[in-house]
Amino acid sequence: MSVGAPHVQGGIGQSIRRKEDARFIRGKGNYIDDVKMPGMLYLDITRSPYAHAKITAIRTERALKVPGVLAVITGKDLEAAGLAWMPTLMSDKQMVLPTDTVMYQAQEVAAVVADSRYAAADGAAAVEVDYEPLPVVTNPFKALEPGAPVIRTDRKEQSNHIWHWETGDKAGTDQLLTSSPVRVAQDLYIPRIHVSSMETCGCVAHLDSISGRFTIYMTTQAPHAIRTVLALVAGLPEQNIRVISPDIGGGFGGKVPVYPGYVLAAVAAIKTGHPVKWIEDRSENLQADSFARDYHIHAEVGATSDGKVTALKVKTLADHGYTDAAANPSKFPAGLFHIITGSYPFSKAFVEVDAAYTNKPPGGIAYRCSFRVTEAVYTIERMMDILAHRLKIDPA
Amino acid sequence: MAAAARPVSPAASLTSPGGTLVHVRVTVNGQPVVAEVEPRTLLVHFLREVLGLTGTHIGCDTTNCGACTVHLDGKPVKSCTVLAVQTDGRDVRTVEGLEVGGKLSPIQEAFVECHGLQCGFCTPGMMMTATALLARNPNPTEDEVRDAIRGNLCRCTGYVNIVKAIQLAGQKMQTTAAGAGGKP
Numbered sequence: 001m002s003v004g005a006p007h008v009q010g011g012i013g014q015s016i017r018r019k020e021d022a023r024f025i026r027g028k029g030n031y032i033d034d035v036k037m038p039g040m041l042y043l044d045i046t047r048s049p050y051a052h053a054k055i056t057a058i059r060t061e062r063a064l065k066v067p068g069v070l071a072v073i074t075g076k077d078l079e080a081a082g083l084a085w086m087p088t089l090m091s092d093k094q095m096v097l098p099t100d101t102v103m104y105q106a107q108e109v110a111a112v113v114a115d116s117r118y119a120a121a122d123g124a125a126a127v128e129v130d131y132e133p134l135p136v137v138t139n140p141f142k143a144l145e146p147g148a149p150v151i152r153t154d155r156k157e158q159s160n161h162i163w164h165w166e167t168g169d170k171a172g173t174d175q176l177l178t179s180s181p182v183r184v185a186q187d188l189y190i191p192r193i194h195v196s197s198m199e200t201c202g203c204v205a206h207l208d209s210i211s212g213r214f215t216i217y218m219t220t221q222a223p224h225a226i227r228t229v230l231a232l233v234a235g236l237p238e239q240n241i242r243v244i245s246p247d248i249g250g251g252f253g254g255k256v257p258v259y260p261g262y263v264l265a266a267v268a269a270i271k272t273g274h275p276v277k278w279i280e281d282r283s284e285n286l287q288a289d290s291f292a293r294d295y296h297i298h299a300e301v302g303a304t305s306d307g308k309v310t311a312l313k314v315k316t317l318a319d320h321g322y323t324d325a326a327a328n329p330s331k332f333p334a335g336l337f338h339i340i341t342g343s344y345p346f347s348k349a350f351v352e353v354d355a356a357y358t359n360k361p362p363g364g365i366a367y368r369c370s371f372r373v374t375e376a377v378y379t380i381e382r383m384m385d386i387l388a389h390r391l392k393i394d395p396a
Numbered sequence: 397m398a399a400a401a402r403p404v405s406p407a408a409s410l411t412s413p414g415g416t417l418v419h420v421r422v423t424v425n426g427q428p429v430v431a432e433v434e435p436r437t438l439l440v441h442f443l444r445e446v447l448g449l450t451g452t453h454i455g456c457d458t459t460n461c462g463a464c465t466v467h468l469d470g471k472p473v474k475s476c477t478v479l480a481v482q483t484d485g486r487d488v489r490t491v492e493g494l495e496v497g498g499k500l501s502p503i504q505e506a507f508v509e510c511h512g513l514q515c516g517f518c519t520p521g522m523m524m525t526a527t528a529l530l531a532r533n534p535n536p537t538e539d540e541v542r543d544a545i546r547g548n549l550c551r552c553t554g555y556v557n558i559v560k561a562i563q564l565a566g567q568k569m570q571t572t573a574a575g576a577g578g579k580p
Contacts, residue, residue: 015511017508018508018511020516021507021508021513021516022508023516024513024516024519025500025504025507025508025513025516025519025523026451026491026492026494026495026500026504027449027450027451027452027490027491027492027494027520028451028492029451029516029517031450031453031517033444033450033453033454034444034450067415117441117445118434118436118437195551196551197515197517197551198453198455198461198463198515198517198518198549198550198551199453199455199515199517200455247515247516248515249453249455249515249516249517250515250517250551250552252551281457282455282456282457282458282460282461283457283458
């Protein structure tokens with residue numbers, strides 16, 4: 001059998017052999033950690049043990065004494081170059097490295113560049129950071145209470161409320177719900193999930209100092225978005241940046257965001273003139289990479305006593321972590337959540353979503369392209385089941 | 397052909413300047429190699445970075461996911477939790493050793509035929525675990541296959557086709573064995 005050779009088959013109803021299998025089954029794929037360049041350096045990251053804390057000091061002397069360690073990058077270094085913050089994929093910003101405050105556990109605090117993978121890890125463990133713990137807010141309802149500690153003190157609005165979005169006819173929906181013979185209401189929590197692709201995130205960044213062209217191999221699902229963000233952050237013209245996505249060991253939406261590690265590898269490559277590889281390990285991936293869902297939903301459905309739906313009202317609180325880094329296909333901040341009326345003939349509907357900051361990593365990625373469709377579909381179908389049980393009719 | 401032991405240089409990416417190095421002699425995919433490694437070097441890093449055998453993948457660093465599964469003296473082990481020095485004098489087989497003389501192994505053929513892979517990241521480890529299963533049980537039931545691969549995760553969740561592929565590979569091996577009148 002010749003794998004990968006052209007097959008005389010095709011057309012509707014015919015299975016087509018995949019071209020990539022020929023290399024994958026031989027262990028000859030080209031995933032990000034397989035990329036190797038001459039003179040390549042390695043980057044590892046020191047992370048915060050606190051979910052919310054002031055950084056009072058970062059001492060890099062011990063790390064710099066580790067054999068093989070070449071440089072340590074801190075938030076102050078990046079701030080001097082205007083690189084401490086970068087844009088998210090929504091209209092918010094996120095830290096590359098903090099200059100004074102960490103806002104979630106396992107947040108990046110410093111980056112260590114070394115000539116070996118093991119030396120970089122030794123160096124990252126040797127960076128000494130002094131913290132002054134601050135009150136932690138992990139519950140979005142508590143985050144919006146008066147007197148709650150404000151997480152994003154960098155914003156003009158000294159509040160944990162990010163945005164409010166609503167659609168539909170509020171007064172009409174309330175009126176119809178009140179007059180409906182049957183009403184069911186339910187609180188639903190769709191918890192945070194991590195997509196946990198088999199391959200973690202990482203990249204190899206390289207600046208050709210002669211041509212000025214910057215190349216980055218990375219496990220990204222969104223090379224064009226990454227190129228734009230890199231251009232904005234690094235101040236390089238977009239046409240001088242090439243983003244190469246080799247074989248990807250699963251993405252599921254988790255490889256759409258721009259993570260600080262990518263930018264740190266880019267900075268290190270520009271600073272040292274060497275290619276720099278950054279590969280996160282699984283515990284970093286699970287703690288610090290972006291999450292999906294985290295919607296607290298209250299839904300109410302009105303119906304006639306013979307089971308005809310009348311009105312739908314939904315109030316949702318979205319926990320976005322410390323920044324709004326959601327991946328959305330439209331201008332709507334809650335993605336495609338407005339499809340929540342589903343296939344049901346509601347005469348009136350009203351849907352509102354409020355978003356809050358908490359001391360967690362960014363949320364809102366589109367796990368398996370959900371764009372809040374999963375949250376919406378689960379809610380409406382659950383409400384239909386609850387209504388059917390109340391009316392003692394078959395939910396199907 | 398008896399091959400001479402191939403001496404390999406310590407990988408710059410895995411050694412600290414001035415660190416202690418330990419001598420290791422190991423047979424990998426039938427080829428004897430000798431190397432100097434740091435005592436803490438993981439087998440998976442030794443295979444990937446010293447020998448350039450990048451088919452063995454790192455998924456979790458914690459023995460959970462099975463992406464790094466290789467054979468050590470014929471038994472599947474998770475190479476992220478084995479030290480390179482522990483393989484001294486022993487025999488290691490990786491995914492790159494499945495294809496012999498330009499001929500794919502039945503498990504490789506079956507994974508392609510059954511669409512037993514999607515992103516391909518878990519595939520090498522999955523095939524190594526399956527190969528070890530079929531060596532001791534060439535005709536496993538679905539339950540036996542699922543039990544054997546319980547330490548190998550596929551996040552594309554393509555388990556149904558993986559199970560089919562492993563069972564097909566078992567049938568292929570038996571057919572080959574019957575046709576050749578002996579062991580495959």
